[in-house]
Amino acid sequence: MAILVTPESKILVQGITGSFGGRHxxxxxxxxxxxxxxxxxxxGGQMFAEKVPIFDTVEEAASQTGATVSVIFVPPPFAADxxxxxxxxxxxxxxxxxxxxxxxxxxxxxSAMRGSKTRLIGPNxxxxxxxxxxxxxxxxxxxxxAPGYIHKxxxxxxxxxxxxxxxxxxxxxxxxxxxxxxxxxxxGDPINGTSHKDILEMFNNDPETEAIIMIGEIGGTGEEEAxxxxxxxxxxxxAAFVAGATAPPGRRMGHAGAIVSGGKGxxxxxxxxxxxAHIAISPTPAEMAATLIKHWKR
Amino acid sequence: MNIHExxxxxxxxKYGVATPPGQVASTAEEAEQIARTLQxxxxxxxxQIHAGGRGKGTFTDGFKGGVxxxxxxxxxREYAANMLNNTLVTAQTGAAGRLVKKxxxxxxxxxxxxxxxxxxxxxxxxxxVIIASQRGGMDIxxxxxxxxxxxxxxxxxxxxxxxxxxARRIAKLLGLEGKLLADGAKLxxxxxxxxxxxxxxxxxxNPLVVTSDDKVMALDAKFNFDDNALYRHPDIMAWRDTEExxxxxxxxxxxxxxxxxxxxxxxxxxxxxxxxxxxxxxIQYAGGKPANFLDVGGGASKEQVTAAFKIILxxxxxxxxxxxxxGGIMDCNIIATGIVEAARETGxxxxxxxxxxxxxxxxxxxTLAESGLALITGTDILDAAQKIVAEVKKFA
Numbered sequence: 001m002a003i004l005v006t007p008e009s010k011i012l013v014q015g016i017t018g019s020f021g022g023r024h025x026x027x028x029x030x031x032x033x034x035x036x037x038x039x040x041x042x043x044g045g046q047m048f049a050e051k052v053p054i055f056d057t058v059e060e061a062a063s064q065t066g067a068t069v070s071v072i073f074v075p076p077p078f079a080a081d082x083x084x085x086x087x088x089x090x091x092x093x094x095x096x097x098x099x100x101x102x103x104x105x106x107x108x109x110x111s112a113m114r115g116s117k118t119r120l121i122g123p124n125x126x127x128x129x130x131x132x133x134x135x136x137x138x139x140x141x142x143x144x145x146a147p148g149y150i151h152k153x154x155x156x157x158x159x160x161x162x163x164x165x166x167x168x169x170x171x172x173x174x175x176x177x178x179x180x181x182x183x184x185x186x187x188g189d190p191i192n193g194t195s196h197k198d199i200l201e202m203f204n205n206d207p208e209t210e211a212i213i214m215i216g217e218i219g220g221t222g223e224e225e226a227x228x229x230x231x232x233x234x235x236x237x238x239a240a241f242v243a244g245a246t247a248p249p250g251r252r253m254g255h256a257g258a259i260v261s262g263g264k265g266x267x268x269x270x271x272x273x274x275x276x277a278h279i280a281i282s283p284t285p286a287e288m289a290a291t292l293i294k295h296w297k298r
Numbered sequence: 299m300n301i302h303e304x305x306x307x308x309x310x311x312k313y314g315v316a317t318p319p320g321q322v323a324s325t326a327e328e329a330e331q332i333a334r335t336l337q338x339x340x341x342x343x344x345x346q347i348h349a350g351g352r353g354k355g356t357f358t359d360g361f362k363g364g365v366x367x368x369x370x371x372x373x374x375r376e377y378a379a380n381m382l383n384n385t386l387v388t389a390q391t392g393a394a395g396r397l398v399k400k401x402x403x404x405x406x407x408x409x410x411x412x413x414x415x416x417x418x419x420x421x422x423x424x425x426x427v428i429i430a431s432q433r434g435g436m437d438i439x440x441x442x443x444x445x446x447x448x449x450x451x452x453x454x455x456x457x458x459x460x461x462x463x464x465a466r467r468i469a470k471l472l473g474l475e476g477k478l479l480a481d482g483a484k485l486x487x488x489x490x491x492x493x494x495x496x497x498x499x500x501x502x503x504n505p506l507v508v509t510s511d512d513k514v515m516a517l518d519a520k521f522n523f524d525d526n527a528l529y530r531h532p533d534i535m536a537w538r539d540t541e542e543x544x545x546x547x548x549x550x551x552x553x554x555x556x557x558x559x560x561x562x563x564x565x566x567x568x569x570x571x572x573x574x575x576x577x578x579x580x581i582q583y584a585g586g587k588p589a590n591f592l593d594v595g596g597g598a599s600k601e602q603v604t605a606a607f608k609i610i611l612x613x614x615x616x617x618x619x620x621x622x623x624x625g626g627i628m629d630c631n632i633i634a635t636g637i638v639e640a641a642r643e644t645g646x647x648x649x650x651x652x653x654x655x656x657x658x659x660x661x662x663x664x665t666l667a668e669s670g671l672a673l674i675t676g677t678d679i680l681d682a683a684q685k686i687v688a689e690v691k692k693f694a
Contacts, residue, residue, distance in 0.1 A: 162572020
């Protein structure tokens, strides 16, 4: 089952002719993902990699190829518009990889999306992967920029704000022989489409997911909200790691959302809330998978 | 990004937010000239640095106070002469302090009431929220902690913006009545427009004052801008004062590296912001102290790695380096080659532990092993952190 996407999901890429978008579109094709269309205004009618048709608009791309999911690689000044175009085309899921979108743009996008049927993941995220059954998880659905080959099909759900920490967790799981149902990067921006709590709910409802790794970082209260929800509702074992315990207050640690201000959003407060929800805490980023397995198989 | 007080004043003026009349000066003579043009019995001179706590600060030559009140232009000239090209140390600057290159000369106002007003981009509601209090002029975080009931919050609709009735409600809650109610509401609306149109992440007016002649004005303002949006505000970007920033951070930004200096002695070089934070954490967990946050990004080039090494090594506290790379897509051998070249070019003489994992990792490890450099390999992040901590302790 997995969550959000399956190996059958049809994907379109907004910004497929850019170098970043093109490179990752090719990697998704190599992984065996059903990448069926590209969108670049003004380049409609051309082909990507000699097999993927490019359209001028998302609406055309979706209606002519049956794509229900879009992944966005367009530069920050045009990213908010690209998201709204995907929403207007009635897509089920829009995944915004773009880093550096102005917060006020995202504020407007999020408000405009209320009541629409589209779910947004990101922005400033690595995307998501539902591993396939082939060699090195080939044949799965890879949306975004994650390395596909580190995955393995299985029953652990992974959710994170950070890309490389997601890969780290996935790599640890795969190395220990544990596969993943779906791995989701929700992104490092202060205003994003999907929260930790949203993803936990989906994993909880997904019969294929048996246990969950949740990776948080300083800033905001998303981890606390997820912990509160999990305490009352989650039936599956969760292990968590929170990055940024040593980060100085008032400084933006790379991600726009990773900032401790006014005493809020500290790693200590998040870990406290997670512990209170009976979530196992990985003391270091090196032990995320081991912590989960210990908590799960006890 | 932050700006100076005099720049904030200029921005507020553009949006019709009242502030006391005044101008910025680079020399004592200019300060005196400005003082001559101002009205009022008293005039204030304020050192222009980004850090707060100026009033209680001390200059490195012993002169006390980065905010002074004088009565005559000659007095103002004297104060300005003491502050300019002098280094001011405050509770927020650190021991090194900041060089004062400009002073703001403004009319002092007879103040009846001090209030607090701020607009912040709120993550929880994904919209701006207004925070106001009748207890202005003091540390608002202390008020929030000790007397949270004295703070008012007003959520703003992300698309509609601040409505008139909301502006009036805040004015009323702040105890503004009669003509002041309308004046206050107008100031709030103007400031909100400034907040949105300038892509601010936070604007704080502390204090917002009511003068004895019944005027509402901003006595001091602190602006924070959304770095992601600066590309569409060249006028604001031009106000960036790199001398107020850590020179290593300025240098790093030239190479699209994300560096933040800390006070430990183990430097780290990592790909990805989350992993970089986690690497700092694990250094501490292993018993060491991180010297920096450094994210080289997803596609680090040889030039970037070399620049990163130079920046790390410019910190004289650094006694060891931990490189932690998870090269998912990025070729580990490119990183390994970059590390070897950077180590050679910088004549690296302190311990270096490298943990490399991911794409083409075997070739990368071979490059490191055959380099002839005295570097140590870590099997995973924890192993690498423990090794660098042990190495640094050896030489301590």
